[in-house]
Amino acid sequence: MIKIIVGLGNPGRQYEKTRHNAGFLFLDGLAAELGCKWIIDSRFQGLFAECNIAAQKVMLFKPETFMNRSGYAVGKVARYYKLLPDEILVVHDELDFGAGIIKLKKDGGHAGHNGLRDIIAHLGSKEFYRLRIGIGRPANGKAMADFVLSPFSKNEWELMAAGFSLIRESLNQIISGDITAAMTKLNTRYL
Numbered sequence: 001m002i003k004i005i006v007g008l009g010n011p012g013r014q015y016e017k018t019r020h021n022a023g024f025l026f027l028d029g030l031a032a033e034l035g036c037k038w039i040i041d042s043r044f045q046g047l048f049a050e051c052n053i054a055a056q057k058v059m060l061f062k063p064e065t066f067m068n069r070s071g072y073a074v075g076k077v078a079r080y081y082k083l084l085p086d087e088i089l090v091v092h093d094e095l096d097f098g099a100g101i102i103k104l105k106k107d108g109g110h111a112g113h114n115g116l117r118d119i120i121a122h123l124g125s126k127e128f129y130r131l132r133i134g135i136g137r138p139a140n141g142k143a144m145a146d147f148v149l150s151p152f153s154k155n156e157w158e159l160m161a162a163g164f165s166l167i168r169e170s171l172n173q174i175i176s177g178d179i180t181a182a183m184t185k186l187n188t189r190y191l
Contacts, residue, residue, distance in 0.1 A: 001177045002129065003083055004059040005030075006074055008092040008115040010149075011064045019135040020067060020148040022093040026133065026164050027060050033168070036060065044080070045073045054175040068114040075122030085127040089174065090119060091167075093148065097134025100159030102166050104174070104186045105130050129179070131186075133163060 009015065009024030017025070027049075031038060036049035049060040059081075063073035078088065086106070092115055097103065107126045110116035120126050136156070138147035152160060166186060173182040 001056070001087065002058065002089045002175045003081070003087040004061055004077065005089045005091060006061045006063070006070075006077075006119075008067060008070050008090065009062065010066050015149065017151045018149050019152060020093055022133040022135055022160070023091040024062050025160070026091050026131075026167065027062055029164055030168065030171075031060055038062075040064075044077050046077070054172040056175060058175055068118055070115040071118030071120070071122030074119050078123060085123050085125040086129065088123075088128040089131060090116070090128055091131040091133065092116065093135045094132035095135060095137050095144075095148075097132065097136070098159070099134055099136045099152065099156040100161075100163035101134035102163045102186050103132045103134075104170075104179070104183045105132065106179070129174075131167060131174075133160070133167075 005027065007023030007027035009021035015021050031049045031051065034051045034053070036051040038047045038049050041048050046064045047062040051058055051060060061074070061077060063070045065073050074088070077083070092113060094103070096111070106129050108130070109126065110120055116130070119128070135148070138144060170182040170185050173185070
């Protein structure tokens with residue numbers, strides 16, 4: 001059963017609508033839809049919202065550390081609330097899929113994602129769930145850092161919104177622990 005959903009991104013207005021902030025963008029939409037209010041919790045260097053999903057209280061968390069230090073904040077939250085890795089769902093951007101393609105998985109490596117790398121290091125485990133939100137890859141010759149820190153085009157944003165909708169359709173299953181059904185639904189659907 002998932003007790004916390006962590007969205008990854010970078011704090012600051014200049015990063016709000018960028019590809020690297022796919023996790024933040026999803027959680028912001030989810031919190032707004034569910035009527036959950038964000039509060040700053042300086043103990044954990046992040047923003048929290050508490051929501052009811054699948055008839056359970058679930059924490060939403062956005063680390064206010066930069067992406068490559070996400071694990072520091074997530075590790076503090078996990079230790080304080082005595083969360084097991086498999087009670088954590090991390091929502092993050094994924095270069096290996098086109099914009100809006102969604103995949104759910106448990107464990108695995110970081111595949112070069114600095115936020116995941118830091119979370120694995122601070123949790124001491126890879127055994128957490130990941131919702132991977134496709135953002136595509138840069139065109140030949142465009143620097144990776146410039147690409148992930150750039151905003152979505154209008155067409156890409158429409159694909160992202162459709163992907164976010166797919167996640168929300170599966171969220172009750174994910175939270176209640178019916179991960180296999182959620183994986184089947186998400187991992188076989190393409191926009």
